[in-house]
Amino acid sequence: MTGSAYFMTSTAEAIETHTLVVEVDNEPGVLARVVGLFSGRGYNIESLTVSETQHAEHVSRITVVTTGTKSVIEQIKAQLDRLVPVHKVVDLTETGKALERELMLIKVRGGGDHRAEALRIADAFRARVIDATVESFVFEITGRGEKLDQFIELMRPIGLVEVSRTGIAAMPRGPEGL
């Protein structure tokens, strides 16, 4: 006889992916506060980037990509909003097709045809060569997450060694600020 409230699963709402931009006071520990909120309440972080955007006003911008049902996303936004150092929470996925970009460094190792193939693919993806040896390349590539995923898959059979990604920076289109 369980039927305990603790074992109840929520009804089948679709899982969505949302990009949230959180404008915060740049005070020590504010990132720990935001990340701790996600982990403490069991919310998901797909990607997180943070940096100071207005030095004089000590304001930072945290861009986080999270997944969950619609109700969970609404809760995440409300919980973020009530943190004391948070100025504003904007859901870019809700407001419309926002711009999203990510930067990746990717190391590929191989010889002969593989080297040529790697350069051809890099060219097609407008990736830049930032390191080259007789048997390897390091490419720098920016773009949407899916484009970077695709590039990785294409490099895999050629000789993928290492990948370093920054996480998503996002911004709404148009002239208006946050």
Added chain:
Amino acid sequence: MSTKQMTGAEMVVQALTDQGVDTLFGYPGGAVLPIYDAIFQQEKLRHVLVRHEQGAVHAAEGYARSTGKVGCVLVTSGPGATNAVTGLTDALMDSIPLVCITGQVPTHLIGSDAFQEADTIGITRHCTKHNYLVKRIEDLPRILHEAFLIASSGRPGPVLVDIPKDIQFKAGEYYKPADNIHKTYRPRIEGDHDKVKAAVALIAGARKPVFYTGGGVVNAGPRAAALLREFARLTGYPVTSTLMGLGAYPAADPQWLGMLGMHGTYEANMAMHDCDVLINIGARFDDRITGRIDAFSPHSRKIHVDIDPSSINKNVKVDIGIVGDCAHVLDQMLAAWRETKPTTDKPALKSWWGEIEGWRQRKSLAYRKSDENIKPQYAIERLYQLTKDRDVYITTEVGQHQMWAAQHFHFQEPNRWMTSGGLGTMGYGLPAAIGAQLAHPDALVIDIAGEASIQMMMQEMSTAVQYRLPVKVFILNNEYMGMVRQWQELLHGGRYSESYSAALPDFVKLAEAYGGVGIRCSKPGDLDGAIKEMINSPHPVIFDCHVDKSENCFPMIPSGKAHNEMILGDAAVDIGSVIDAKGKQLV
């Protein structure tokens, strides 16, 4: 803005007195010696020495809940701060305004695993509403005043300020900020006018309404309780309350249904289940109230007034969510009502009250009386009867006794009932009673306790004796962790795993050992006399009341069940087919 040169430690004392604080609960230690030195050399701020830092935080909670003011705590670094964590988490769950000042090792030693160093900010980040580490003396005055602002505005909560020892010694400019506004934290107080109007229209058109009120009404101040009463009188609608909201609406009033929830009355839970308009004022749809969420109040449209936007639509989807302070929104609702002068459906309301009367006839709080042993419900009833004409404040520990106190003790005013609801912290009651007694020296303050709970913070008896606080610890002693035993009986085949109170102290001797008074009672015939002896004693008293060991707390909605599937005790009146086969009693 005038400024004054003083040390960090002096700034703490100055800021507290500027904020109107007169009582501070704490325990000294190396990292707070400068502040204790400053306290020693002044007269405005009274410091109350507890015996365990957790007691300091619970005492501040009892002080805050019984007065509406911000409770203040001062503890040292390391173990002082970690001992306060339970109390801070308790205050966060129950939305109690507290400012807790912790000492910290000097700034140049932070991160070096120094003596009595702990990452207080990291540890308390998620059990406080907000916390600060003061790294520069220039920030200290602003942070101290900001802490009070954050603790007391919006949804109240505990704020921690961690002050390294070298900052306490350093001299700087103290000032009190001219304005009381935070640059980012601006909670919404006034409800959205259109939503208020829509809510009022919905309320007026209700045929089976119920007011579901909670701790938010108490937090919004006495004015909120007064407005709630006015609104209830105006509409004639039934009113129920959560554990945390008891007293906001007078229990003596005929429109009072009793507490709702897991151990609420039959009529309150049935009304919530069958209503067509549910008016939530300052409650948060906690799982102890809702039971099975997908079967909770299935036929009703719901209005939710809450100051915390994240509470709205968190557990239960509502139709009209109004973010705002309870007092303000009730004011707006009353104004809208008077302006639109709606007509209520009087015949439907009469029929609804008829149904409610039928449910009341089940007498869900009834219990089998006994002449041989004291039933715990009887003990609470007698306690209530013998104290109801007095200025009385009740705190409790956690468990069956807490539920019986909520059921059988009746509150007519807010701020009289202090209990650990959200976190359910055993040991809360005695220090909370100490805090309440300090705030109300002439009142009768009683901690209704269980014999297991009271042992958790028993050392605070020494605090009561030191400050001559005549708190009364009324122990319902059934030699078990009663609530755990009840669940083990009902849900775990009667396997009483570790729920027996072994090696209990002789509570009378223990009281006397501390310098208080001990009273023991085990016969119903002796109870009234013993209670009167307890009340009339000018000293702190431990009252060891031996009660029936096997009594269970009913009604009970086992977790995962719906409101209309509650189990009633065998003394309740069985009116045949009121519950259907599915909801029949299990035991």
